[in-house]
Amino acid sequence: MEAATKKILVIRFSSIGDIVLASPVFRCLKQQLPGVEVHFLTKHSMKAVTEANPYIDQFHYFNNNLNELIPKLMSQQFDFIIDLHKNFRSWLIQFQLKVPVYGYHKLSRQKWLLTRFGINQMPDRHITLRSLDALAALGVVNDEQGLDYFIPDGKGIQTNDLPASHQFGYIAIVIGASYATKKLPIPKLQQLCAQIQYPIILIGGKEDQQEGHEIASIDPIRIYNACGKFSLHESADLVKQAKLVISHDTGLQYIACAFNKKVLAIWGGTSPKLAVEPYYGSKQLASHKNEVGYHNFIVPDLSCQPCSNYGKKKCPKGHFNCMQLQDTASIAAMAMQWIQ
Known part of the structure; x- marks a missing residue:
């Protein structure tokens, strides 16, 4: 196949x-892939997430x-479609475009068994790796x-x-979640x-503003409520500049990984068992003393989780x-240790 013909549509809404x-x-x-033209289809509401990505044409x-x-x-x-969403909408697009399609393993049945009955048949394969697996037929491999x-x-945070x-x-403590x-x-x-004796910035959307106010009220000088005050890019920049990020299972947790930040991930109704924990590849992690760049906090032995x-x-x-039942003292102690 000539390089000029390589036009690929990636779908993730x-x-x-x-x-x-x-x-x-x-x-x-x-x-x-020399000469490839990479197109991306997503929801318009997700535009900001990739608008500055230099790898998307x-x-x-x-x-x-x-x-x-x-x-x-x-x-x-298009010559190919890479379907990373795999729902009825993406199938309709494939049906109309009639070009070869490569998709990732969504594992819907395995996730249903795990969340409904506690039966864990999930493979030990992170969602990022499964997305990259979809490229194998094109000769593309994980660059780690x-x-x-x-x-x-000009869209990041300003010092003042x-x-x-x-x-x-x-x-940075990301208090929001979907x-x-x-x-x-x-x-x-x-x-x-x-329990954290260090300046804290609370990050979340406008919907988290009131909760952020209640949390910051215990020490409004040391705890700054940034919820609802900044755009996604500005919030991402707050994460980028943080000494450490504490986060629920939400988008800014993975943005923190993209900036190679140390992450303390707090898990509730979801779980790393769903193959969505922090991911760094083999990049040099921003942790001290060669420690792993993240730690998962999960209440042990809960059959319903x-x-x-x-x-x-x-x-x-x-x-x-x-x-x-999350042990906040342990989370705080690790946070203080990791910023040293």
């Missing part, structure tokens, strides 16, 4: 974390209108350079955006922040032990 976890696909395609956005989108995609005359996230010029007390170092069962309750987050692939609005059992 959402979410922030899943797109970042798939980011090595763009880099490996672009760097390993052209973007296509889904705005809930496949009838309008598909003719535009057909006009591109980990995840990517790119902040456009932060209080003076936090301009010389801070721990579902309640992935988040520590407010009293537990207050407890954690009280994970209860969901994505999270739920409330604990199905009512006790929420996966978060209520």
Whole structure:
């Protein structure tokens, strides 16, 4: 196949974390296939996640209108599709474009067995590696350079955006998440922040602003509530500049990995068993004394965890032990150790 004919469409509609976890696909395609033209299809609401990615040649956005989108995609005359979403919508696009398709192993049945019955048949294969496996037929391999996230010029944080007390170092705590069962309750987050004797910046969206205010109220000088005050890129820059990142299972956790930051990952209704824990490839990790770049905090011996692939609005059992029993003292102690 001539280099000029290599036009590839990568499909991943959402979410922030899943797109970042798939980011090595763009880099490996672009760097390993001479002359390739990499196109990316995602939801328009996800535009910011990849808009500055230098490995993507052209973007296509889904705005809930496949009838309008598909003719535009057909006009591109793609040679291949890399389907990293694998839902009915992506299948319809494949059916219309009629070109060879390579997809990753979504493992829906295995995830259902794990979250519904606690039967673990998940392979020991991270979602990022499974996304890269989809490229094998094209002769593309994992370059072991980990995840990517790119902040456009001029869209990062400015020094005067932060209080003076936090301009010389801070721990970032990502308090938001898409579902309640992935988040520590407010009293537990207050407890954690009280146990960390170091400047803290709370990161989240506008929907987390009030919770951030309640958490920061225990020490408003040492704890700065940035929730809802900054864009995704600015929040990513806050993560990039942090000494350490403490995060629930959410997109900024994986953005932290892309910036090679040390991560303390707190797991509730979801779990690393779902093959979505922090990922760095073989890059030099930003940890001291050659320690691993992340640590998972999971309440041990809970038969009901994970209860969901994505999270739920409330604990199905009512006790929420996966978060209520988290040992915040241990999280705080490791945080203080890792910033030394």
